Amino acid sequence: MGGIRFEVPTKENPVSSTPTLYRGHEGMWMWIVHRATGVAIFFFLLVHVLDTALVRVSPEAYNEIIGSYKTPLYGLVEAGLVGAIILHAFNGLRIIAVDRWTWALRHQKFLVWVVWGIFAVLMAGFLPRHLGNVFGGE
Amino acid sequence: MAAPQLSHPLPSTRKRLTPARRWWWIFQRASGVLLVVLIFTHLVVNLVLGDGVSQIDFAFVAGKWAAWYWQWIDFTMLLLAMLHGANGMSYLISDYARSKRSRVILNALLGTATAVIIVLGTLVIFTFDPCPQDADPGLLPSFCTEVGR
Numbered sequence: 001m002g003g004i005r006f007e008v009p010t011k012e013n014p015v016s017s018t019p020t021l022y023r024g025h026e027g028m029w030m031w032i033v034h035r036a037t038g039v040a041i042f043f044f045l046l047v048h049v050l051d052t053a054l055v056r057v058s059p060e061a062y063n064e065i066i067g068s069y070k071t072p073l074y075g076l077v078e079a080g081l082v083g084a085i086i087l088h089a090f091n092g093l094r095i096i097a098v099d100r101w102t103w104a105l106r107h108q109k110f111l112v113w114v115v116w117g118i119f120a121v122l123m124a125g126f127l128p129r130h131l132g133n134v135f136g137g138e
Numbered sequence: 139m140a141a142p143q144l145s146h147p148l149p150s151t152r153k154r155l156t157p158a159r160r161w162w163w164i165f166q167r168a169s170g171v172l173l174v175v176l177i178f179t180h181l182v183v184n185l186v187l188g189d190g191v192s193q194i195d196f197a198f199v200a201g202k203w204a205a206w207y208w209q210w211i212d213f214t215m216l217l218l219a220m221l222h223g224a225n226g227m228s229y230l231i232s233d234y235a236r237s238k239r240s241r242v243i244l245n246a247l248l249g250t251a252t253a254v255i256i257v258l259g260t261l262v263i264f265t266f267d268p269c270p271q272d273a274d275p276g277l278l279p280s281f282c283t284e285v286g287r
Contacts, residue, residue: 096171
């Protein structure tokens, strides 16, 4: 029982010059976005469990470290993280749809733009709220 | 030369996988759907409702984890997110780690980190005490004094 078999490109011709359905198009860029956001979210998750674990040390220790989440710099990082989660979440749903339904497969490029549209709408709603909390003072 | 057009779906990816990989393939999608619900709930409750990020402190966390359902929601989220993330990272390792040795080392590191974070997070959630005895009462949720704990 093997995994999936792929054609291995030769050393002389590592990238075929034949145009493909995929290369350089919406799906390829979203694949890169999906990987990059996935890695970013994974490493944040490791840190986030560790900082939350400070609730078992003392209320003071937790409040001190969580205070750094409320600084302008970290507030912007958090906004980026929320953006990464939105992109990864809705593109993940797009991947499921493309695997599952022929309609979605045929319209996979359009669905990439739907993901960017949802991202734009949700961030437009979230950013004023969040940045107001971060920069709005007490 | 124009790119080929998509006319018919390819044979299902799932059917070409080994049983273990197929199980992870299904898990990645099932957990993904659940995580969309869990994480957006987490973000809305913690960052949008109330005072957003400004409200988060020990008393806020204690207020949530005093309820058993928040403990179980957060435990489910921790478990699914770590397994989903670890499986995703293992795809990257098999794609980008060139030698067998680097794959073994990176997978061992990934497995260790995942296990440590899941165990630590689970212990933190279920051994959590919202009203520690010797703590400054001003930092605790208001119900700690109300019920005389």
